[in-house]
Structure formats: C-alpha cells, structure tokens
Amino acid sequence: MSKQLPKRSEDYSLWYNELVKRAGLAENSAVRGCMVIKPYGYAIWEKMQRTLDDMFKRTGHQNAYFPLFVPKNLFEAEEQNAEGFAKECAVVTHYRLKLDPERPGKLIVDPEAKLEEELVVRPTSEAIIWSTYKGWIQSYRDLPLLINQWANVVRWEMRTRLFLRTAEFLWQEGHTAHATAQEAVAETRQMLDVYAEFAEEWLALPVVKGVKTENERFAGAIETYCIEGMMQDGKALQAGTSHFLGQNFAKAFDVLFTNKEGQQEHVWGTSWGVSTRLMGALVMAHSDDEGLVLPPKLAPIQVVIVPIYKTGQLDELLERIRPIQMGLIERGISVKIDDRDTERPGFKFAEWELKGVPVRIAVGARDLDNGTLEVARRDTKEKMNLPLADIVNSVALLLNDIQQNIYNRARSFREEHTTRVDSYDEFKQVLNDKGGFVVAHWDGTSETEKRIKEETKATIRCIALNEPDEDGVCMVTGRPSKRRVYFAQAY
Amino acid sequence: MSKQLPKRSEDYSLWYNELVKRAGLAENSAVRGCMVIKPYGYAIWEKMQRTLDDMFKRTGHQNAYFPLFVPKNLFEAEEQNAEGFAKECAVVTHYRLKLDPERPGKLIVDPEAKLEEELVVRPTSEAIIWSTYKGWIQSYRDLPLLINQWANVVRWEMRTRLFLRTAEFLWQEGHTAHATAQEAVAETRQMLDVYAEFAEEWLALPVVKGVKTENERFAGAIETYCIEGMMQDGKALQAGTSHFLGQNFAKAFDVLFTNKEGQQEHVWGTSWGVSTRLMGALVMAHSDDEGLVLPPKLAPIQVVIVPIYKTGQLDELLERIRPIQMGLIERGISVKIDDRDTERPGFKFAEWELKGVPVRIAVGARDLDNGTLEVARRDTKEKMNLPLADIVNSVALLLNDIQQNIYNRARSFREEHTTRVDSYDEFKQVLNDKGGFVVAHWDGTSETEKRIKEETKATIRCIALNEPDEDGVCMVTGRPSKRRVYFAQAY
Structure with missing residues (x-):
C-alpha cells in the first residue's frame, strides 16, 4: 500500500488502470485483451448481477442459456448484424489438437479435425437465439417471450482496457419477442428504465436516457436506446443499451406467429444488455486519488x-x-x-x-x-x-447518506459539465476546456455527425428523451434543427 | 400434452430425451452437440447454483472469473492435462470474418486475421488459472487461495446427450492453492463432502463417495475423488469430482511460495467441479413415465x-x-x-x-x-x-415428506441394485440381469480393469471410502485383493 496511486489530475487513464489492479478488481491476463476478474471485483459484479436479475424477474423475464457458438451460416442471416460484428469475431475452425511430431510435448492444430462449418464465438446472441425462437413461437399465445441470458461474449477489440473494453466480457442479454411493434417498443423502453433505475439507485450514477443516432445504432436494430453517464475526466460512458429490433431478426430467421385473426405475421423483437463495463463506470464516476469510493449498496x-x-x-x-x-x-x-x-x-x-x-x-x-x-x-x-x-x-x-451523497456529487459534477452551446467555436472551446456533455443543435445528418467526430473526437451520445423541442439551427451547417442533442467525447 | 411419454421400461434412453424436451428443460441447438437450456430447466439450475454457491462461500471460497481462452503454449504446459484434453478441444485460429467476394452476403474467414498463437476454448481452466496464480502467490501468507468460478466449458464430444454429455456445458470449477500436501488433501475431501451433502440433501440422490482408479483419474491429478449415483436403469452416473493435483500445476507454471522458514517451495493444488450434468442425474434418478419428479428443494x-x-x-x-x-x-x-x-x-x-x-x-x-x-x-x-x-x-x-420420500426411494433402489459378487461369472450375470453397482475384488491392475471394461462395459466407478478392508482374491485373475471396489456400467 506504500506506493501512492497516480493522481487523476495528472494521468486519469493511468490512475484508472492502476486503481483497478491495486484495489483487486481485475488484471490483464495471458490472453490478449482478456482480463481476469479478481475476487473483490467479482464480488461487486455479483451484487450487480443479483440486483439486476431480481429487477428482470420482477418485470416478468426468465433466464435461459443458449450456445456459445454461432454457426457461420446462422451468423450471416441478419446482414446488418453480421456485417457489424464480422470484423471483430473469434472463429473456431478446428476441434482437436495433436502432438507435434517435430517438437516433443508441443501441440499443433490437427488439420484432419477441421470443421465443415466454422463457428463464431458469440459477440452477441441474436442469431443463435432467433434461430431457436423459430421453434418456440407458433401462435400469439406463445407471446410475449421474455428471456434473459447471463453469459460471456467475445469481440476482438484491438485497443482494450480493463472492464471498459475487453475481448471477452461478461454481460446479460435480454431477447424478447412480441406480437406488435407497440408492445416491443414498450418493452425496449421499460428495460431502458430498469437500467436507468439501476444506474441511479445502485451505481449512484446519474444517467441521461436517450436514443442513438443511426451511426451509433446497434447493428440490426431499428432504434437503439441508451443510458449515458459522465465520468470524472469529462468523458461520457455508455452504460447500457436497449434495442428495438423491429422484425429484422424475425424476417432473417423466419419467425412467424398466427395472430388472433388466424393470420401469419412476423414477430417483433427487442434486445438489451449491460456488461462488466459497469464496473469501469463505477470506478471512474466516484473514486479518488486514495482509491475506490464504492456506493454502499454495491460494496462487498x-x-x-x-x-x-x-x-x-x-x-x-x-x-x-x-x-x-x-x-x-x-x-x-x-x-x-x-x-x-x-x-x-x-x-x-x-x-x-x-x-x-x-x-x-x-x-x-x-x-x-x-x-x-x-x-x-x-x-x-x-x-x-x-x-x-x-x-x-x-x-x-450513514450508509444511506453516503449512497445519496455519492449520487449527488456525481450529479453536481455532471451538471457542471453539461453545457448548452450555440456555435461550433464555442462547442470546441467547451470540449477543450472542460469536456462533459455539450448540448447543441445538429442538422440530423450523418455527414455532419461524422465531420464533428473527425474534428473534435466528440460523438452524439444520444438524443435525450427528456430534451424539449426547440427551434434552432445546426451549429455546424446552419440548417434547421428541432431539438438539441448530447455530444461528448466518450469511452 | 396429449402425446404420452415413451415408457422407461421400453426405451429408457428415449424416455429420458423426450422427457427433457417435453418438460421444457432443454433441447438440442443448431450447433452440433450444444444444447439450449430452456427457462424451466435453467430455473432448476439456478437453484442448484445458488445452493452450491452458498456452500462454497460458507467454506471460505470466493468467486472470480478467468478467460474463456487458453493460449496453446499455456495449455501445453502441464503435459498430462494437455494430452488428456487435446483430443476434444475447440480451437480459435482467426479473429475476423470478411465478406466472400464470390457469394454476396456470405462471410468467410479472413486469412489475414490468423492468430499467431491459437487459442483453445477452455475444456477446464487449470492452465489459465495456474498461470495467473503465479502472480498472486509469493508467500505462505498468500495461502490458502480458495477460488471458484462459474463458467461455460467446451469439450468436443462425439456422442452427445442433453445435459449428460454436451460439447458446451455450464459448471463451477474450484481451484485452490495450499502450503502443504496435507492441507490440499483436506480441501479435496472437504469439497467431496460438500458435493455429497448437496447431492443427498438437495438432489435427493444418495451417492457413493470414493476414489477413482488411475485409468479414470482427471488428467493432471494425483488423485481424483468422486461421488457416484445410481440411475433407474441400473447405470451409474458420476455426479461430481474433486481432484488433489499435488504440485503438478505448480511445477508446470512455476508457482512457488516462501514458507515460514524462508524457503521456496512449490504450491499444492486442488480442483473440483460439478456441472449441468447434475440436471441429467436429477431427471434420471427420480422421474417416472408421467414426467419429472422434482425434489421440492429444487423445484422452481x-x-x-x-x-x-x-x-x-x-x-x-x-x-x-x-x-x-x-x-x-x-x-x-x-x-x-x-x-x-x-x-x-x-x-x-x-x-x-x-x-x-x-x-x-x-x-x-x-x-x-x-x-x-x-x-x-x-x-x-x-x-x-x-x-x-x-x-x-x-x-x-408434505413438501418435507416428499423430499425425504424421493431420497428414500432412490436409496432403496440403489440398495436393491448393489450386489456383492465373488466370481466373474456372477459379476456378468448380475450386470446382465439387473445392472447396478457390483462390488467385487479386483487385483489393482489397469490390465484387469481394461479387460473387464472390454468384456462387460463395466468400469470401476470408485474405490469407496467407506468400504471396509477385506482379504479376498480378484474375481478375474485370482490375485490377492485387500478391498472390494464398485463396478458399474455408467453414463
């Protein structure tokens, strides 16, 4: 303990990494990009899991478990989803190793044990789950189907960081199926609310609820809702997402149901997830130069x-x-x-x-x-x-007071770091001086969004749900805008 | 519900498979050998998990999480373990797919995204965990290290069966490190007792506790302890194992500690696990031709x-x-x-x-x-x-009475299906007529054991811990034996 932690003000990133390791939350492993979650960190994660799981069950969901692997031909079926994840997925090609005839005691991949169809290690489970739902859903009586899974997923990220971005991470993924679009949207919104409640009441992390722009949408979704938190270095962190999938996966996997009128229709879907990334949010939102500051409700x-x-x-x-x-x-x-x-x-x-x-x-x-x-x-x-x-x-x-105080402090910080601007110069100035959320008018085009990202590294975190309509002009192009959106640099 | 289940007496195997599917416990998936655990089945598994997890914590263990992947060079380090599992492991060789230039919308493995070092999907985690323990253990003050992990593992089995043998399954694996052999053996035995208590008190499944013969030992262990249950078709089922690893993994991964006298020594290890296989045991031990019979303590x-x-x-x-x-x-x-x-x-x-x-x-x-x-x-x-x-x-x-009655029934069945024999003819006769455990003298050699297996499909399930010493002669070779062992055909 004698060695001091790096200071947040000097090197926030180093402070975070060192804190995660020294406090016994996690460490890097022998596998590139994968972490070991140590007992103290896992104990916090277990508390998160238990709490969320109870919330999911109270809202009518049941847990189940689907395979780790997705055969390539299923993975391909929903094109947007496949393209979105193809670039970063681990692929199993063989099912056996054998002794290397040339190096005693060493193993090599057995070329005779090549799989006919490669298996993708799930980066997310829509494909495998919707291919299963086809067998579970025939009639409106089988709907809604409200299922959640606790699992590990793999996304081959090039730049990784303990908890925030790792090649393997733990998460829960809810996958629901409904008879109508309206009901599916209601589910999407309900789970967003569950996440927001969890973030605020348990993580003591105030969040902005909103909708992602098309650029930032989940691959295969019609609409992605999210909660966004603010970290102590003025960067935003997406803490949970809830997707309205429309009929995309139902169409890709041919999931039809007979409605009350006896007609066949495609099912409407949602999916939603939070991950061990929440551990990173917890650390970054509250901790200080002496170490972790845990909200009492999640402290082991x-x-x-x-x-x-x-x-x-x-x-x-x-x-x-x-x-x-x-x-x-x-x-x-x-x-x-x-x-x-x-x-x-x-x-x-x-x-x-x-x-x-x-x-x-x-x-x-x-x-x-x-x-x-x-x-x-x-x-x-x-x-x-x-x-x-x-x-x-x-x-x-006192424990109640601490929980409340940590939340209030994070909320004050966020308020101090939420700035409404009307010009692009001011926008850049604020981002440069203090970061945080910058709330500005935007013309609604991907081009402008991308230009802003290239020039400032800031992305649109969300179109906040509680942001009032307001006539204005895009700070970059001067084109008309009906509503301000939340920009920030983000993890 | 109109369709009757197959009868146990007519086709036990078909009865089991149909029951697992129709009762909503599990089904086969689109991935060869992998199952989907359905909500009702998963709810039972969650009860098992919660109960076992509490028992592990009461005996001083903490949960943690280690990577899904094991780099091939780590996997190789403990030779027996590597050889034991090399034949059946899924191997990740690439980290990206790309669009097939010849077939629109189809994906192929990107040959430019080949891993330098292949990754084995963990069939068990000793290698990755002991390579981590090297960094966690320096002194006797770091011991004992008592860790458990809930995880999925993959073993590429050729003949699979819902719950009993699947390519991917869920389990817990305890991995502990100790300063002395004696302490590690005590841990191994303690966890065997925890498993036996769980099997008897919760699954209502009476079990025989014992030690495996060398043939049946876990690859890399010095000694494997097990609990063996009896199913209604007279076949045995191994329901949990606890391994004394000696210093094998400590030596393979160079895990040394400084003892109280200031000397460097290799650490002593154990590992122990139970899996979703317990779901199969639960079904096979108690259910009948009308469906499942669940012990109240595990019934959702x-x-x-x-x-x-x-x-x-x-x-x-x-x-x-x-x-x-x-x-x-x-x-x-x-x-x-x-x-x-x-x-x-x-x-x-x-x-x-x-x-x-x-x-x-x-x-x-x-x-x-x-x-x-x-x-x-x-x-x-x-x-x-x-x-x-x-x-x-x-x-x-009434619920208490049912729990007790189910246990008593299974215990009576096992007693009726446990036969002590003194000749090989009688042995074959009993196996053929009613199966069950056949308790006989054996000369202690692998040759005899293998011969019996080839001729009768029966294996030595264990050398039971509570079997008294008794002078006798091997039923096959006539050589002297000091103790009877438990034979059975098994799952």
Missing part, C-alpha cells in the same frame, strides 16, 4: 472495523468488538473485522481506503470504555465520534 | 393450484384462492395458480405432472365452502383431503 464490505490495541491485547479487544459486528450484521450490513496482527492500523486504513469500503470504525479499549466510536466515511473522509449505544442505527443511516 | 414451482370452476366463475374463484397462495408464499413456498381459462383441469394436471411440480391443489368453490382441499403429491400420486384451515402447515410438512 460495507463496514470495516479496525481494532486499535497494544501488543498482546488483540484477543481481548476482539471479544468486545464482536457484539458490534453482530449487531450490524443483524441489520443486514456486511462487516469485516480486520484482525490481522501483522499490520499496523495506518496500513489497514490505507488498504480499506484503496478498496473503497464506505465506513471504517476504529475501535480501541478506551473507546469502548467511553462508549464512543471513531467512525470515518470514505466518500468525504470525514471522521466523527458516535455513541456506541446507538451505533447500529447511526451506521445504517 | 413447489405447489400448483388448479381452480375447478364453471364457465364465467373463474374470477370469483381466484379471489378466494389468492389468500391461500399468499399464505403459502409467506411460508417461503413457491406457488403458481394455473389461471388459464383456455385449458381444462385434466390438461393442466397432466402438464404439471410432466413438469414435476411436487404438490398440486385442486380448488373449487365447494371445497372452499366445505373447508377441505384436494391435495395430490407428485411422487406417490396419492391424493388426500386436507383441512383448509391448516393448509399452510400441511403443505410445508
């Missing part, structure tokens, strides 16, 4: 108790501390007592700061005698003395 | 309520049924009211029998007036009239 350890004692007195002190731990646990709070006799309190404090534990309680025999405990909150680093008699209530309230 | 729906009503009276009846449902739910029992107005009770009864719901309650207005409900248990098909006033308690007790 919410409270750490550090005993302060003289040599030889640890056991006796622990006896007195355990009832405090038990009281907190009974209240549903996760507590760790750091009872290592090999490290000093200062070292422990720094380590739990690095790991982002929301509340730290330092307890010595004298504190217990006096009936007062020193409680430190991670988010503001404030220390306070709280009465032992009411410690469980105080800590429960 | 424990009680189904079927309203019995005249046309137009459903809503009124449902109003009166809901309090019963709520009472059961408050007791922690999962209940579904089958309120479909489109199907008749008889159809619903058959469907829930097929799906193995442990308890069915048929409720009409008159039953409610009389204060008595007709309750049917799935395991024995017994029907009883139970007082409405005490229905929650009665159902809770």
Whole structure:
C-alpha cells in the first residue's frame, strides 16, 4: 500500500488502470485483451448481477442459456448484424489438437479435425437465439417471450482496457419477442428504465436516457436506446443499451406467429444488455486519488472495523468488538473485522481506503470504555465520534447518506459539465476546456455527425428523451434543427 | 400434452430425451452437440447454483472469473492435462470474418486475421488459472487461495446427450492453492463432502463417495475423488469430482511460495467441479413415465393450484384462492395458480405432472365452502383431503415428506441394485440381469480393469471410502485383493 496511486489530475487513464489492479478488481491476463476478474471485483459484479436479475424477474423475464457458438451460416442471416460484428469475431475452425511430431510435448492444430462449418464465438446472441425462437413461437399465445441470458461474449477489440473494453466480457442479454411493434417498443423502453433505475439507485450514477443516432445504432436494430453517464475526466460512458429490433431478426430467421385473426405475421423483437463495463463506470464516476469510493449498496464490505490495541491485547479487544459486528450484521450490513496482527492500523486504513469500503470504525479499549466510536466515511473522509449505544442505527443511516451523497456529487459534477452551446467555436472551446456533455443543435445528418467526430473526437451520445423541442439551427451547417442533442467525447 | 411419454421400461434412453424436451428443460441447438437450456430447466439450475454457491462461500471460497481462452503454449504446459484434453478441444485460429467476394452476403474467414498463437476454448481452466496464480502467490501468507468460478466449458464430444454429455456445458470449477500436501488433501475431501451433502440433501440422490482408479483419474491429478449415483436403469452416473493435483500445476507454471522458514517451495493444488450434468442425474434418478419428479428443494414451482370452476366463475374463484397462495408464499413456498381459462383441469394436471411440480391443489368453490382441499403429491400420486384451515402447515410438512420420500426411494433402489459378487461369472450375470453397482475384488491392475471394461462395459466407478478392508482374491485373475471396489456400467 506504500506506493501512492497516480493522481487523476495528472494521468486519469493511468490512475484508472492502476486503481483497478491495486484495489483487486481485475488484471490483464495471458490472453490478449482478456482480463481476469479478481475476487473483490467479482464480488461487486455479483451484487450487480443479483440486483439486476431480481429487477428482470420482477418485470416478468426468465433466464435461459443458449450456445456459445454461432454457426457461420446462422451468423450471416441478419446482414446488418453480421456485417457489424464480422470484423471483430473469434472463429473456431478446428476441434482437436495433436502432438507435434517435430517438437516433443508441443501441440499443433490437427488439420484432419477441421470443421465443415466454422463457428463464431458469440459477440452477441441474436442469431443463435432467433434461430431457436423459430421453434418456440407458433401462435400469439406463445407471446410475449421474455428471456434473459447471463453469459460471456467475445469481440476482438484491438485497443482494450480493463472492464471498459475487453475481448471477452461478461454481460446479460435480454431477447424478447412480441406480437406488435407497440408492445416491443414498450418493452425496449421499460428495460431502458430498469437500467436507468439501476444506474441511479445502485451505481449512484446519474444517467441521461436517450436514443442513438443511426451511426451509433446497434447493428440490426431499428432504434437503439441508451443510458449515458459522465465520468470524472469529462468523458461520457455508455452504460447500457436497449434495442428495438423491429422484425429484422424475425424476417432473417423466419419467425412467424398466427395472430388472433388466424393470420401469419412476423414477430417483433427487442434486445438489451449491460456488461462488466459497469464496473469501469463505477470506478471512474466516484473514486479518488486514495482509491475506490464504492456506493454502499454495491460494496462487498460495507463496514470495516479496525481494532486499535497494544501488543498482546488483540484477543481481548476482539471479544468486545464482536457484539458490534453482530449487531450490524443483524441489520443486514456486511462487516469485516480486520484482525490481522501483522499490520499496523495506518496500513489497514490505507488498504480499506484503496478498496473503497464506505465506513471504517476504529475501535480501541478506551473507546469502548467511553462508549464512543471513531467512525470515518470514505466518500468525504470525514471522521466523527458516535455513541456506541446507538451505533447500529447511526451506521445504517450513514450508509444511506453516503449512497445519496455519492449520487449527488456525481450529479453536481455532471451538471457542471453539461453545457448548452450555440456555435461550433464555442462547442470546441467547451470540449477543450472542460469536456462533459455539450448540448447543441445538429442538422440530423450523418455527414455532419461524422465531420464533428473527425474534428473534435466528440460523438452524439444520444438524443435525450427528456430534451424539449426547440427551434434552432445546426451549429455546424446552419440548417434547421428541432431539438438539441448530447455530444461528448466518450469511452 | 396429449402425446404420452415413451415408457422407461421400453426405451429408457428415449424416455429420458423426450422427457427433457417435453418438460421444457432443454433441447438440442443448431450447433452440433450444444444444447439450449430452456427457462424451466435453467430455473432448476439456478437453484442448484445458488445452493452450491452458498456452500462454497460458507467454506471460505470466493468467486472470480478467468478467460474463456487458453493460449496453446499455456495449455501445453502441464503435459498430462494437455494430452488428456487435446483430443476434444475447440480451437480459435482467426479473429475476423470478411465478406466472400464470390457469394454476396456470405462471410468467410479472413486469412489475414490468423492468430499467431491459437487459442483453445477452455475444456477446464487449470492452465489459465495456474498461470495467473503465479502472480498472486509469493508467500505462505498468500495461502490458502480458495477460488471458484462459474463458467461455460467446451469439450468436443462425439456422442452427445442433453445435459449428460454436451460439447458446451455450464459448471463451477474450484481451484485452490495450499502450503502443504496435507492441507490440499483436506480441501479435496472437504469439497467431496460438500458435493455429497448437496447431492443427498438437495438432489435427493444418495451417492457413493470414493476414489477413482488411475485409468479414470482427471488428467493432471494425483488423485481424483468422486461421488457416484445410481440411475433407474441400473447405470451409474458420476455426479461430481474433486481432484488433489499435488504440485503438478505448480511445477508446470512455476508457482512457488516462501514458507515460514524462508524457503521456496512449490504450491499444492486442488480442483473440483460439478456441472449441468447434475440436471441429467436429477431427471434420471427420480422421474417416472408421467414426467419429472422434482425434489421440492429444487423445484422452481413447489405447489400448483388448479381452480375447478364453471364457465364465467373463474374470477370469483381466484379471489378466494389468492389468500391461500399468499399464505403459502409467506411460508417461503413457491406457488403458481394455473389461471388459464383456455385449458381444462385434466390438461393442466397432466402438464404439471410432466413438469414435476411436487404438490398440486385442486380448488373449487365447494371445497372452499366445505373447508377441505384436494391435495395430490407428485411422487406417490396419492391424493388426500386436507383441512383448509391448516393448509399452510400441511403443505410445508408434505413438501418435507416428499423430499425425504424421493431420497428414500432412490436409496432403496440403489440398495436393491448393489450386489456383492465373488466370481466373474456372477459379476456378468448380475450386470446382465439387473445392472447396478457390483462390488467385487479386483487385483489393482489397469490390465484387469481394461479387460473387464472390454468384456462387460463395466468400469470401476470408485474405490469407496467407506468400504471396509477385506482379504479376498480378484474375481478375474485370482490375485490377492485387500478391498472390494464398485463396478458399474455408467453414463
């Protein structure tokens, strides 16, 4: 712990990478672009999974599991989707290795075990799932079909970054089928709301809900909805997407149903997903130069108790501390007592700061005698003395307060970093000076969007759902615009 | 539901396959050898996962996630392991597809996107995990390292069967590292006990705990422990394995630690896993010619309520049924009211029998007036009239009784199908007449074991841990033997 983290202000990118590694969230693996998610990071991901899974089930979805591999001929079926992902997919061509006759103990691909049809490692599962839905859907009575899958996917990215962009990542992908366009759109929007609620209530990350432009749309979708968060370096991060697929996949895979009038129609589809990328958002939105700042609702350890004692007195002190731990646990709070006799309190404090534990309680025999405990909150680093008699209530309230404070802080930051501009010069100036969201009029064309991206690296993050109509002119071309859109440089 | 299932006595294998499909557990996919786990099947798997995960955590393990791919040069490092799995592994050789210039809309592997080092899709993760552990372990203070992973793995099996043997399957794999051999062996045995407890208490499947012979050992292990269950056709099924790896992987990947005396030593390892194969065991052990028989502890729906009503009276009846449902739910029992107005009770009864719901309650207005409900248990098909006033308690007790009864039934079956023989003729006779476990003396050589396998298709399932020492002679060679071993034909 002695080595200091790089500072955000000096090298944000290095700070992020080092923090992810040193806090024990993840590390790079021996496989290019793939990460190892370490136990502490995985514990956070499990909390995310559990929470989201409950939300999906409450909205009527069931989990299922579909194959990792997509035969090339199925992968091809929906052309836009295939073209969109073909450039970055891992392909299995053989099903056996054999001993290399020339190098003892080494293996080579067995040329006799070549697959007739290559298998694509799923970059997303629409193809394999819709080819299955064909067998599951005959009548309107089979609809809606509301299914989610927790899985790993592979996209062969050239420039990778822990959690934010990795060749393999973990995610959930919902795939639903409906009798009408209206119902499918409602599902798409509902899941966007679920994601937004999760981001705001659990990740403590305020998000802008919106629609992607055609350029940024999911390959194979009619409309892509998204939630966009703002990181501390002024860059946006897409934290979840929900796609209205229209009848694209139903047509590609021939998924028809008999409606109530006895006629055959193509089914309407949606898909929606969030991934381990949320781990990156969590780190980038809240953490500081001392380490992680975890929202209490997702912290694997919410409270750490550090005993302060003289040599030889640890056991006796622990006896007195355990009832405090038990009281907190009974209240549903996760507590760790750091009872290592090999490290000093200062070292422990720094380590739990690095790991982002929301509340730290330092307890010595004298504190217990006096009936007062020193409680430190991670988010503001404030220390306070709280009465032992009411410690469980105080800590429960404090955890709520921390959750709210982290959210408020991120929200203030975003508000300070959301600027409405009317000229392209001002646009560039703002991007250069402080980044963040720049809300401006745009003429609605891909050409203008691409030009802006080339000249400023900013993309249209979304056409925000709650953005009011407003007559204006495109800041670049002067052509008329009915509504401002959200630009930002993004991860 | 009208079509009857094949009968177990006529074609056990067909019965199994049809049942798995019709009950909505799984089906074959468009990818050779890979299955789709359907929502009802996945719901059972989720219950298994949750239970096992809690057991792993209670015994001090943490979850993590390691890459799907293993670079070929890492895969090779532990020779026995590599040789064991090389014959059946999927290999990624390219990372891009491109449009076929000759066939519009079709894709081909891009020859320019060939990987320098091929990637093996993990058939098991020892190689990638031990190559990571090298960076995590320096000192005895880093040990034990107790990690589990929930993941998909791929083994290119030629003959596949839903759940029991599929090219891709879901599993958990524990990988632990220890300072001493003794501690690693204790971990191996502890996890075997966890698996046995899970099998007996949750799957209601009695198991024999034992050690595999060298022939049947995991590639790369010093010793493989296993639990073996007995299916209704008299074949054994290996339901979980726990391996003592010695220092094999530590040596292959150079994982050393400094012990308390300041000396460098290789770490000792274990690995252990259970998979979606358990779903197959669950079906084969308990189900009958009408459908699944699920142990209540793993049933996604424990009680189904079927309203019995005249046309137009459903809503009124449902109003009166809901309090019963709520009472059961408050007791922690999962209940579904089958309120479909489109199907008749008889159809619903058959469907829930097929799906193995442990308890069915048929409720009409008159039953409610009389204060008595007709309750049917799935395991024995017994029907009883139970007082409405005490229905929650009665159902809770009934569910416990069903769990116990299913276990007892499977245990009796296994006892009736466990035969001790002293001659090879008798051995063949028993295998032929009724199958099951045949417990016999064996001379301890691989030759004899292989000969028996060739001649009878029976393998040594295990050297049971609780089998007493007994002087005897090998039934085949007459050579001395100190202990009987368990033979069976197996899945």
